[in-house]
Ligand SMILES: Nc1ncnc2c1ncn2[C@@H]1O[C@H](COP(=O)(O)OP(=O)(O)O)[C@@H](O)[C@H]1O
């Protein structure tokens with residue numbers, strides 16, 4: 228009887244303002260994946276929840292491609308599988324659905340063949356797949372992650388802030404693929420803008436690691452991606468202002484957008500409602516969710 232493995236992987240919010248392609252946070256919104264490898268040559272992919280009817284259910288599926296990458300790396304060969312995914316992370320909204328899918332495939336395949344690869348090896352594979360480490364790092368390790376690629380190897384440090392930090396995410400009713408949101412970015416930036424972002428990123432990590440959240444208003448400022456992506460997210464500045472007016476510490480684009488995220492320790496629901504109303508005033512329907520930091524990252528659960 229082929230063994231079924233089941234994994235749970237968090238969605239993630241990347242960048243956190245100035246930390247473009249480097250900072251990420253695992254969030255309490257999850258996708259689940261069941262994987263059963265078999266000796267047939269039939270690939271059967273069942274998709275429930277977000278992405279049903281949209282995500283490819285053949286060899287093009289990135290979960291299956293991630294599974295194949297682990298099999299190739301570990302010298303195993305299976306052409307048949309049953310994959311069942313139950314997705315809560317919305318697609319192409321800036322909450323790391325592609326990273327969650329890749330990490331789910333890697334972690335499940337590794338477990339299915341006896342767990343030969345370490346978390347660090349899975350992180351390196353995941354970074355190659357995704358092209359940037361900031362979503363896959365928190366999806367694998369949980370918490371707040373700082374990552375960089377050095378000599379073709381992905382490095383990551385993870386920490387948790389002291390105190391409870393709530394994340395209010397306004398989810399507008401339109402998609403924005405990360406690819407499209409990267410295409411609007413310039414090839415080069417001004418020296419002053421680079422310096423501006425270095426100071427904000429340094430302050431951001433200090434504020435998050437020390438629980439000095441009062442610095443977030445300044446620390447979430449960014450000049451490397453948000454100004455260029457603003458045109459793709461109608462009402463962005465109004466939504467930030469609405470959240471801040473309700474007492475949020477600060478706000479940013481979640482990942483490549485279009486979700487916008489506000490950080491707070493109180494008043495989360497009024498902040499979410501104000502963000503939705505500000506989107507509405509710009510003719511954009513939206514909903515909101517209140518998320519916390521997922522501490523564990525991708526994990527095996529009982530099948
Ligand atoms: N569970 C999944 N299984 C397979 N592919 C997925 C899954 N979730 C997302 N994807 C792929 O990732 C794409 C979205 O990735 P991306 O544009 O990076 O946005 P984000 O990661 O912010 O949600 C989807 O259009 C789809 O092709």
Ligand SMILES: N[C@@H](CCOP(=O)(O)O)C(=O)O
Nearest residue numbers: 241248321322323405482483
């Ligand atoms: N650093 C990336 C993050 C993309 O995150 P996603 O959740 O939108 O996939 C970028 O800003 O392009």
